[in-house]
Amino acid sequence: MLSPKAEKLIEQYLNLPFADIVSVRCPYYINTRAKQRAQLRVLIGKGLPEEIVEEAKIISLQYHQGLFDCEGRCLVPNLPNNKTTNPPAECLKKFLVDYGLGIDCSGFVSNVLRTHFEETRKIDIANKFYFVSLKNSIRYFICWLRPIENMSVRRYISDKNTKKINSVAEIAPGDLLIMLETGPQKNRNHIILITDNDGKTIKYAHARAWSMEGKYDHGVARGEIRLIKPGEPLLNQQWVELGTVNENNETYLEAKNAKIFEIRRIKF
Amino acid sequence: MMSCSPFSPELLQQTLLYVILAATGAFILAPLLVRLLLKFQITRRGEFDFTLHGGERLFKIGTPIMGGLLVIIVVTTITLLFNWERTYTYVPIGVMGISALLGAADDLLNIFGKRRRNRTLPMTLTLIRVHNKWYMRLWYILTLPWTIFERSTAAFGSHPGKGVLVHEKLLLQFLAGAVTAWWIYFKLGAQWHTLWIPFDGIISLGWWIIPLVIFLVMFTANAVNIADGLDGLAGGSLLITFAGLTIISWIEGRAAFTLLNATVLGALVSYTYFNIKPARFQMGDVGTLGLGALLAINVIAINKTILLPILGFIFYIEAFSVIFQVFFRRFLGRRLFKMSPLHHHLEFKGWSEERIVMRFWLIHLFFVIIAIWLSMK
Numbered sequence: 001m002l003s004p005k006a007e008k009l010i011e012q013y014l015n016l017p018f019a020d021i022v023s024v025r026c027p028y029y030i031n032t033r034a035k036q037r038a039q040l041r042v043l044i045g046k047g048l049p050e051e052i053v054e055e056a057k058i059i060s061l062q063y064h065q066g067l068f069d070c071e072g073r074c075l076v077p078n079l080p081n082n083k084t085t086n087p088p089a090e091c092l093k094k095f096l097v098d099y100g101l102g103i104d105c106s107g108f109v110s111n112v113l114r115t116h117f118e119e120t121r122k123i124d125i126a127n128k129f130y131f132v133s134l135k136n137s138i139r140y141f142i143c144w145l146r147p148i149e150n151m152s153v154r155r156y157i158s159d160k161n162t163k164k165i166n167s168v169a170e171i172a173p174g175d176l177l178i179m180l181e182t183g184p185q186k187n188r189n190h191i192i193l194i195t196d197n198d199g200k201t202i203k204y205a206h207a208r209a210w211s212m213e214g215k216y217d218h219g220v221a222r223g224e225i226r227l228i229k230p231g232e233p234l235l236n237q238q239w240v241e242l243g244t245v246n247e248n249n250e251t252y253l254e255a256k257n258a259k260i261f262e263i264r265r266i267k268f
Numbered sequence: 269m270m271s272c273s274p275f276s277p278e279l280l281q282q283t284l285l286y287v288i289l290a291a292t293g294a295f296i297l298a299p300l301l302v303r304l305l306l307k308f309q310i311t312r313r314g315e316f317d318f319t320l321h322g323g324e325r326l327f328k329i330g331t332p333i334m335g336g337l338l339v340i341i342v343v344t345t346i347t348l349l350f351n352w353e354r355t356y357t358y359v360p361i362g363v364m365g366i367s368a369l370l371g372a373a374d375d376l377l378n379i380f381g382k383r384r385r386n387r388t389l390p391m392t393l394t395l396i397r398v399h400n401k402w403y404m405r406l407w408y409i410l411t412l413p414w415t416i417f418e419r420s421t422a423a424f425g426s427h428p429g430k431g432v433l434v435h436e437k438l439l440l441q442f443l444a445g446a447v448t449a450w451w452i453y454f455k456l457g458a459q460w461h462t463l464w465i466p467f468d469g470i471i472s473l474g475w476w477i478i479p480l481v482i483f484l485v486m487f488t489a490n491a492v493n494i495a496d497g498l499d500g501l502a503g504g505s506l507l508i509t510f511a512g513l514t515i516i517s518w519i520e521g522r523a524a525f526t527l528l529n530a531t532v533l534g535a536l537v538s539y540t541y542f543n544i545k546p547a548r549f550q551m552g553d554v555g556t557l558g559l560g561a562l563l564a565i566n567v568i569a570i571n572k573t574i575l576l577p578i579l580g581f582i583f584y585i586e587a588f589s590v591i592f593q594v595f596f597r598r599f600l601g602r603r604l605f606k607m608s609p610l611h612h613h614l615e616f617k618g619w620s621e622e623r624i625v626m627r628f629w630l631i632h633l634f635f636v637i638i639a640i641w642l643s644m645k
């Protein structure tokens with residue numbers, strides 16, 4: 001298992017800490033298209049759950065959306081009829097997606113791992129992280145100022161930061177499944193965090209957007225890999241997520257189609 | 269009367285007369301101004317209000333803006349008629365006028381202007397490569413430094429899409445600051461090339477006084493502008509500041525500035541009366557930029573430059589809250605305050621408008637008293 005605080009953080013991503021509305025799952029948001037620079041980390045898919053909630057309240061007040069009052073109380077259940085056709089959690093989720101609030105895969109992994117290592121080993125991985133491929137000193141300075149925002153999937157796969165795990169049996173909580181050049185266009189990278197391994201099932205959590213989930217239903221999710229063929233590679237096992245198995249499971253397909261698929265462990 | 273002895277009873281009598289005259293004039297003029305602003309629909313609109321918008325704020329929509337005109341008109345008229353000194357008062361009034369004009373243009377364009385296109389640097393670079401007319405490509409190349417300047421200044425402000433853009437505002441404020449610096453350096457004499465510091469200290473700045481004055485005029489004008497976000501906040505705080513400034517100039521025996529500050533004080537008494545929640549009008553950029561510049565120039569002109577951050581304490585705190593917020597946002601990716609300037613953060617924390625304004629007044633008063641005490645050292 002991950003540390004209690006890290007587990008709690010994952011739960012908060014799965015159920016954002018809005019004061020009076022439950023079951024709002026943190027949506028997936030990646031900054032690739034918007035390309036916002038020098039922006040709040042919560043607006044570029046790297047925020048913590050409480051930052052996402054706080055920003056939602058600020059945006060709602062600033063842009064007159066009326067979802068929260070000045071004290072931060074959620075007004076969704078009291079909204080006019082045209083807005084209450086959906087349950088409050090759905091309304092909020094739609095609002096978060098429309099305003100670009102969410103988390104990307106590496107942001108999710110970095111925040112959870114940071115909490116995990118702070119609790120278990122008293123180290124801040126953001127400070128230990130080696131930022132490879134830095135073009136110039138300005139980029140280095142930016143990475144020093146904003147490490148979490150710059151802990152990308154490509155930097156996680158670097159040997160300076162992680163080491164490769166060759167055997168499925170060695171997988172432990174805190175390990176990472178890294179996929180490079182995957183997706184239909186072979187232009188996406190993805191990272192998954194292992195949360196538990198009892199020898200029969202490997203549990204994981206990640207932030208992702210499956211095509212079958214449409215515009216608003218994506219976000220942080222948990223899944224598991226059932227080790228039905230001991231001794232064989234991970235891709236030969238049974239991947240279960242959202243009630244789907246292997247070929248219907250988009251996470252599995254991404255792993256399968258990735259140019260590089262590796263199991264890695266933080267070195268620090 | 270350019271100068272007289274410190275603590276002069278004669279000057280005090282005259283000062284009080286100016287306060288009464290300005291307050292009465294402004295009080296009579298205020299209802300007329302409100303009617304005029306309403307007639308021409310120079311009122312606050314909801315669509316460009318990016319501040320908190322709970323139920324408490326809804327009633328502000330439709331409130332006339334540009335109420336600062338009241339102070340500008342009264343101060344200019346009384347000074348022109350009774351306190352016109354070629355050496356001392358014409359430049360402060362002129363600089364206030366330049367800044368107020370800039371503010372008025374911004375206020376009016378925000379209401380009646382068209383949306384202004386704000387081309388990004390990557391867009392301009394793309395146009396340089398792909399525009400099908402060679403002369404346009406040349407134009408974009410030639411104006412590239414200007415575009416870079418325009419884009420780099422955009423980070424310092426929040427632009428609602430209309431009105432004067434940040435780089436235009438900065439240039440005009442630079443002009444106002446430059447006029448002040450020219451006056452201070454070339455017209456007022458060698459005494460103003462030094463920086464007075466409390467407890468008998470003097471630092472000789474030489475020509476460095478020029479950039480310092482330009483910076484202070486620009487910064488203070490914008491600081492007052494930033495503080496104008498709640499009913500009575502900017503007006504009441506300016507009132508306290510100019511009261512302090514009047515006392516300091518009177519103590520120093522600087523007659524022209526004592527009377528000028530007293531005029532502003534009187535006009536602000538009436539302005540604040542109408543600006544207290546629920547406001548009959550709001551100051552607008554015309555008032556904040558004009559009076560902010562005048563505040564800076566008057567403090568510099570009585571050679572108490574070092575006291576400017578204390579005399580304008582609340583304005584500086586508000587301005588720094590914005591600067592720190594921008595720094596945190598751009599460099600660290602986090603918010604320092606829930607919203608900036610500071611008064612919006614406190615609103616977000618649940619403080620009522622009245623609570624914020626009155627506490628800010630009291631804090632400001634405390635620091636102005638400190639400034640008066642320091643000025644005598």
